[in-house]
Amino acid sequence: MSAPEPDENGAQQLLVVIDPVARRTDGESVRIAKDVLSAGATAKFCLPDGPAEFARVLARRGSRRPVVVGDDRALLRTVALLHRERDLSAGALSLVPVGVSVDLAHSLGVPTGAVAAARAVLDGVVRRLDLLVDDSDGVVLGDLRIPAPPGADGQPGRGGGPGGPGGSSVWDTCRSLVRTLVKPVPQVLAVHTHRLRVEADGVVLSDLDDPVETVTVRSRGGRAEVVIRTRSSAEPITASALSVTVSGADFRYRADAAVTGPVRTRTWTLQAGAWGLTLPAGLSPSGD
Structure with missing residues (x-):
């Protein structure tokens, strides 16, 4: 320094x-x-x-x-x-x-x-x-996540109608009243998976036949640190590389504060210092 x-x-x-x-x-x-x-x-x-x-x-x-x-x-x-x-x-x-x-x-x-x-x-x-620099000349300073989390594109999620989050309306009051009177039915949260091929320095870490829940990439100590969570294993797949390629069905990704996609393939290369x-x-x- x-x-x-x-x-x-x-x-x-x-x-x-x-x-x-x-x-x-x-x-x-x-x-x-x-x-x-x-x-x-x-x-x-x-x-x-x-x-x-x-x-x-x-x-x-x-x-x-x-x-x-x-x-x-x-x-x-x-x-x-x-x-x-x-x-x-x-x-x-x-x-x-x-x-x-x-x-x-x-x-x-x-x-x-x-x-x-x-x-x-x-x-x-x-x-x-x-x-981290991708093959379209985009840059990543912090974390990269694939796929982009729901609502990461800035679109209003549930409760984000006219008036913005926290805005009151007759419909909001009615829904609140119904929730207090009716016992909710237990729900199981679905985990969305994606068929993606992930390679680190040309080595395949995860292929299309093993659905992926998330892929995260971040720079650490002059290397790109990759963490993959799949449906088939409770333990994540991890790797350290200089380049990471993700391909498969159309996917979106969040790089720092920006969401990009859909794309079918993208390669990120680490540039140290x-x-x-x-x-x-x-x-x-x-x-x-």
Whole structure:
């Protein structure tokens, strides 16, 4: 790990890109982050209105170190853009997590408070992290799960009708009354399985004739850690590899905060130490 380098005058040169979702959801945290960063570095602040302008601003950063103020989706967007530019290895990325979904940022070791995260940008050290890259040039920073959990695409689940979760209606009241008067019939929860072929470094771990419940993949210590749960065995199948291929019937998968699919085949390749993230000194991401 190494500390971010200042310019010739001793001040760090930052390009701070503030995601529009962060500005809408938590303007106070955005203001705090701007104050802390302005006090400790020479910072240029950019407020893009959408993903296209976000990409243009990032592409024109020059020698400034990019700092993203936003949630997990903003972090993923930034890493994906830098990966497509083949510029991830050139420097380090910093993040001040602001928004509703910041679990990924926290799991990587970034403080979730605006003050602590902004101070880590200024005083932290750069840690090289692994990256999973698929054959469509998509990236995974944290966990990959196949198939995607029900409702993971953001579609409303049960109780997610007009008015949103928690909204009351006459029908909600009637259903609650019926549930109190009628004894529910015991139900057995069905476990959905999928016919998938899973390979790790070309070795078949699970084939189409053994239905799969879930496949999870995550980077750990320079390798891709694979865990497969099948219908035929109570014990999971595990492996460590540099590439993982899943194929079979149409399936969807959740990579970090995004759901992709349906696809019939996909290969993920691990790139060890592919990108740098500024973290508090002495702090490692959880799971290491």
